[in-house]
Amino acid sequence: MSESHNNLKSKVLSPNKVFVSEKKITFGRHVSPSLKVKILKRDNYRCVWCGAGVNDEGVKLHVDHIIPVNSPEGRDMTINQLNSPDNLRTLCNSCNIGKSNKLDEQLVV
Numbered sequence: 001m002s003e004s005h006n007n008l009k010s011k012v013l014s015p016n017k018v019f020v021s022e023k024k025i026t027f028g029r030h031v032s033p034s035l036k037v038k039i040l041k042r043d044n045y046r047c048v049w050c051g052a053g054v055n056d057e058g059v060k061l062h063v064d065h066i067i068p069v070n071s072p073e074g075r076d077m078t079i080n081q082l083n084s085p086d087n088l089r090t091l092c093n094s095c096n097i098g099k100s101n102k103l104d105e106q107l108v109v
C-alpha cells in the first residue's frame with residue numbers, strides 16, 4: 001500500500017500523468033458492485049452532467065469519485081470517505097473523459 005502510494009505521489013506532480021495513475025488504481029477495485037448500483041439508482045441511471053441515460057446509444061455510465069482517489073485531497077481520505085455516496089456520482093464516458101482534463105487543471109492550481 002505505502003509503496004504504490006509513493007508511486008502515485010510522484011505521478012500526481014506531473015499533471016499529464018494523473019489520468020494514467022487514475023486508471024492504474026481503477027475505481028472498480030474500490031467501489032463494490034452493490035455500491036455502484038446504489039449510486040446508479042440514486043442518479044436514475046443517468047449522467048449527472050449531461051443527462052445521458054444507459055439506454056441511449058453509445059453511452060456507458062461510470063460511477064465516478066468526485067474527489068479522485070489519487071488527488072491531494074483523496075490521498076488524505078480513507079476509502080470509506082472516498083466511497084461515501086456524497087463523493088460518488090454517475091457520469092457517462094464522454095463527461096468522464098472531459099472531467100479528467102478539468103481535474104488536471106484544478107490539480108495544477
Ligand SMILES: [Zn+2]
Pocket residue numbers: 047048049050051052091092093094095096
Ligand atoms: Zn455525460
